[in-house]
Amino acid sequence: MKLRYSATSPYVRKVLVTALEAGLDDRIERAVTNTQDRDSGIAQDNPLAKVPALITDAGESLYDSPVICEYLDSLHDGPKVFPPEGAERWRALRLQALGDGMLDAAILIMLETKRRPEALRWADWIALQQVKVQHGLDRLESEAATLDGPLTIGTITVGCTLGYLDFRFAEDDWRLRHPSLAAWYETFSRRPSMRETVPRDGA
Numbered sequence: 001m002k003l004r005y006s007a008t009s010p011y012v013r014k015v016l017v018t019a020l021e022a023g024l025d026d027r028i029e030r031a032v033t034n035t036q037d038r039d040s041g042i043a044q045d046n047p048l049a050k051v052p053a054l055i056t057d058a059g060e061s062l063y064d065s066p067v068i069c070e071y072l073d074s075l076h077d078g079p080k081v082f083p084p085e086g087a088e089r090w091r092a093l094r095l096q097a098l099g100d101g102m103l104d105a106a107i108l109i110m111l112e113t114k115r116r117p118e119a120l121r122w123a124d125w126i127a128l129q130q131v132k133v134q135h136g137l138d139r140l141e142s143e144a145a146t147l148d149g150p151l152t153i154g155t156i157t158v159g160c161t162l163g164y165l166d167f168r169f170a171e172d173d174w175r176l177r178h179p180s181l182a183a184w185y186e187t188f189s190r191r192p193s194m195r196e197t198v199p200r201d202g203a
């Protein structure tokens with residue numbers, strides 16, 4: 001399998017953590033991809049020109065991260081990170097959606113505040129995105145006691161989301177107002193799969 005990859009993408013990190021936890025990492029070739037480079041071929045594998053995209057051994061392209069993670073989870077016989085049914089499944093998928101939504105907002109903030117020229121920034125719009133991240137953190141804080149337990153795509157996504165906030169917004173420490181979540185993440189981030197996938201600029 002080939003993974004269209006960027007070392008800073010939290011969605012790619014979800015895929016890598018899932019692969020490492022499933023023991024599939026050795027089967028995945030990583031193809032570093034600049035999504036803004038038309039010659040990279042990303043649009044042939046994902047018409048949205050986003051990473052991650054996975055090209056299976058059968059030559060089929062899969063995207064986006066929830067689909068790729070569920071595909072990888074179908075390839076192994078160990079404990080599944082996508083619970084097959086019932087309340088556990090819906091809880092894991094909801095947590096994944098919450099983390100992914102927080103990431104979508106956080107990336108928009110990053111692009112607006114760190115990439116766009118200052119004169120073109122739209123403060124009210126940035127504030128709207130910040131509220132989404134804050135509300136997400138508040139919800140996770142209120143649920144922190146339930147994050148322990150079997151690893152799921154939900155907790156993987158939450159872990160990658162908090163890691164992204166540390167990576168891009170270290171100056172606004174989310175831990176200050178979310179102590180229970182911080183305590184959970186302190187343990188979660190020590191998993192080898194998390195340690196091996198810490199985001200790095202220029203990697």
Ligand SMILES: N[C@@H](CCC(=O)N[C@@H](CS)C(=O)NCC(=O)O)C(=O)O
Nearest residue numbers: 009010011035050051052064065066
């Ligand atoms: N919903 C997608 C989001 C993927 C995404 O936004 N990836 C970013 C990198 S962090 C990207 O490729 N952006 C390039 C673009 O939007 O053109 C997923 O979960 O995989």
